Amino acid sequence: MANGERIFIAIKPDGFQRSLVGEIIKRFEQKGFRLIAMKLIQASEDLLKEHYIHLKDRPFFDGLVKYMQSGAVVAMVWEGLNVVKTGRVMLGETNPPDSKPGTIRGDFCIQVGRNIIHGNDSVESAEKEIGLWFQPEEMVYYKSCSQSWIYDE
Numbered sequence: 001m002a003n004g005e006r007i008f009i010a011i012k013p014d015g016f017q018r019s020l021v022g023e024i025i026k027r028f029e030q031k032g033f034r035l036i037a038m039k040l041i042q043a044s045e046d047l048l049k050e051h052y053i054h055l056k057d058r059p060f061f062d063g064l065v066k067y068m069q070s071g072a073v074v075a076m077v078w079e080g081l082n083v084v085k086t087g088r089v090m091l092g093e094t095n096p097p098d099s100k101p102g103t104i105r106g107d108f109c110i111q112v113g114r115n116i117i118h119g120n121d122s123v124e125s126a127e128k129e130i131g132l133w134f135q136p137e138e139m140v141y142y143k144s145c146s147q148s149w150i151y152d153e
């Protein structure tokens, strides 16, 4: 049974420019997760500084904010049982060379500074980031016709 767990996923400007939006959405869709919010945005510096506040003392922080601000970001919320844990596995490791083939970063990128996708590593950070990037009214709640074919109760 779906437990209502949610993850914030963002396709970064490099993933967008490299035409990987459809491929990435396809993977979450085909896994069985439900897309409940999505928008294409150019994120503001303020939003990105808040989003990455836990990394503010790292040497790459300014470059990271600039990179994330440099183009379109596809911001999404996906929902499903253990979506945070599974989503991280689907993304691969932060550093692409550590990512296994079959993962998004393992298949589509080379350097940590251009690792094409963001996703939360905990339910707490997911809920925080969903609140940062989306208004509650931007969530779309609907009954999935495939639910009983994905979950056994």
Ligand code: IDP
Binding pocket: 055, 060, 064, 093, 094, 112, 113, 114, 115, 117, 118, 119, 121
């Ligand atoms: P995550 O995105 O896998 O959760 P974090 O450690 O939270 O990884 O780092 C956030 C983002 O900061 C990474 O996805 C990557 O874009 C960037 N980043 C992390 N480490 C480095 C680095 O050493 N150089 C450049 N960018 C980095």
Ligand code: MG
Binding pocket: 119, 120, 121
């Ligand atoms: Mg992180």
